[in-house]
Amino acid sequence: MSTAALTIDTPPERIVAFRAPPLRARHAHVIKDDAEALVVARRLADRIAVSAIERDRERRLPFEELDWLSDAGLLAITVPKAYGGAEVSSGTLAEVIAILSEADGSIGQIPQNHFFILHALRLEGSEEQKRFFYGRILSGERIGNALSEIGTKTAQDHNTRLSKDGPVLRLNGRKFYCTGALFAHWVAVVANDDDGRSTISFVPRETPGLTVIDDWSGFGQRVTASGTTTLDNVEVHPFAVISLRAVFDRPTSMGPVAQIMHAAVEAGIARAALKETVHYVRNHARPWKDSGLDHGYEDPYTIAQIGEVKIRVSASDVLLERAGRITDVAVADPTVETVAAASIAVAEAKVASTEASLHAGSKLIELAGSRATQAQYGLDRFWRNARTHTVHDPVRWKYRAIGDYWLNGINPPRHGAI
Structure with a gap:
């Protein structure tokens, strides 16, 4: 636009x-x-x-x-x-x-x-x-987001409107999950225009009528400030508007680029949880009384399970790196085929990082023992952060998209959630 x-x-x-x-x-x-x-x-x-x-x-x-x-x-x-x-x-x-x-x-x-x-x-x-x-x-x-809303049929539907008002435009609506908006210089607002087309408006953070509310209360990702943004007759200049619909109307790398970053968040959390598990077991975990061992890190069952976590985390990292290479092909040459291949590669990485982060965060507490649940150590934050972030896009739909692609040759939907 x-x-x-x-x-x-x-x-x-x-x-x-x-x-x-x-x-x-x-x-x-x-x-x-x-x-x-x-x-x-x-x-x-x-x-x-x-x-x-x-x-x-x-x-x-x-x-x-x-x-x-x-x-x-x-x-x-x-x-x-x-x-x-x-x-x-x-x-x-x-x-x-x-x-x-x-x-x-x-x-x-x-x-x-x-x-x-x-x-x-x-x-x-x-x-x-x-x-x-x-x-x-x-x-x-910095750019913060005002994309999603609560109360619409799906997370991709928007009630927020961008309407013409003489030589300017006006935004009206209410957003949630506005990660980064509280820290931003610009808030990117997704809204439908007078013709029902999805748009992105770049709105300076201090614009009258734009209010960012610090009301995020998620049990994980606690300092993302992913709360509410309200828009009350906010003035927008046409220069600050681009089309969102257009980036999905044709094959583009928009979806894979969006999703690979979500996979990366979870991959990083998984790495951190594994690292903390190794540190805590090496330095604090006690052996089970029936083991006859002197140290928790000598327990063969603990050793095996840390090996399993490491394999999952490594697999997540490899799939993430692979997804990056395939996504770069779609960035350079966006076709139906390259974009579909990138979307599937990223979906595979996202499934792996989701499972690795949740598994690693849970095993950390199990293998470290009861003492690890004490608030002073903050070891629960890895699972809480992973569980909160991994529900952003349901991986159950990614399994289906991956299977349909490899089994039936059906390309995944073209949007930012696959």
């Missing part, structure tokens, strides 16, 4: 100029390539992990940590090279998300919709929109 299409009948004297908010004041580094992105992600993950237990326990929202990501340039790594960015591969993007999620599942999830919206801009934005919004992202600005 271009500016021209929305203002073509508006007299020139009534066309409202796009008024952008001031640029973010803090300096942001610009990452140059995939290798640097991974180095920066690992460095930041080390800092983030230090206070992960306290953040979760106290529900301390990560405003400072999100600024770290912005300052380091990590939130601009998908900006195309033509616009000054690193344009990292899908595999690198997924690995960055996994690295952050291993440190803190909530912080790993928060950028997911930021990158989702940037990919939609890449596919459907005008040249002017790309130059403007990519420039803002390179300066360290």
Whole structure:
């Protein structure tokens, strides 16, 4: 949806100029390539992990940590090279998300919709929109989401409306699961326009009528601030609107790119749970009295089960890396066949990471023993985070899509949830 299409009948004297908010004041580094992105992600993950237990326990929202990501340039790594960015591969993007999620599942999830919206801009934005919004992202600005709603028939249906009001547009509605909106400079709002077409509006966070409410109470992913956003006659300039429907009307890499990041969140949580299991069993777990052993880590049943968890986590990692390579083919050459292949590869990775994260989080408590349930250790957060995030898109439907593809040659649906 271009500016021209929305203002073509508006007299020139009534066309409202796009008024952008001031640029973010803090300096942001610009990452140059995939290798640097991974180095920066690992460095930041080390800092983030230090206070992960306290953040979760106290529900301390990560405003400072999100600024770290912005300052380091990590939130601009998908900006195309033509616009000054690193344009990292899908595999690198997924690995960055996994690295952050291993440190803190909530912080790993928060950028997911930021990158989702940037990919939609890449596919459907005008040249002017790309130059403007990519420039803002390179300066360290963040995009939060206002996509889903409660009370609609499905999570993909929207009651929020974007309506013409003379030379501008108006948003009205109520959103939930607005991950990252509380920390954002821009809120990406999905709404249907006057013709029923799904759109994305880029709305500055401080726009009158846009209210982000900190009412997320999930038992996991506690500091994602994935609560409510209300929109009361919010003014939107046509320049700040792109079509969401268009990115799914034709074969594009939108779905696989969206979903590989969800798989990466769970892969990172699985890695963290396994790492914590090994540490705790090695240092604290006691042997069962009938074993005749001196240390918990000598228990053959414990050893075998840690081996099983490791296999699941490794399989998840391998499928994630494979999905990244196949998704990059769809990014470079989006056809019915390449997009379907990428969607299925990502679905396979998502199934594996879902199962690995839930299994690893549960086995951590079982193998570490009763003492591990004490709140001071925060070891329950891995399972809680995994269980909360893994219900984002039901894997039972992914099993069916995978089976239909390999057994019957039927391509999966083209949307952001497969």
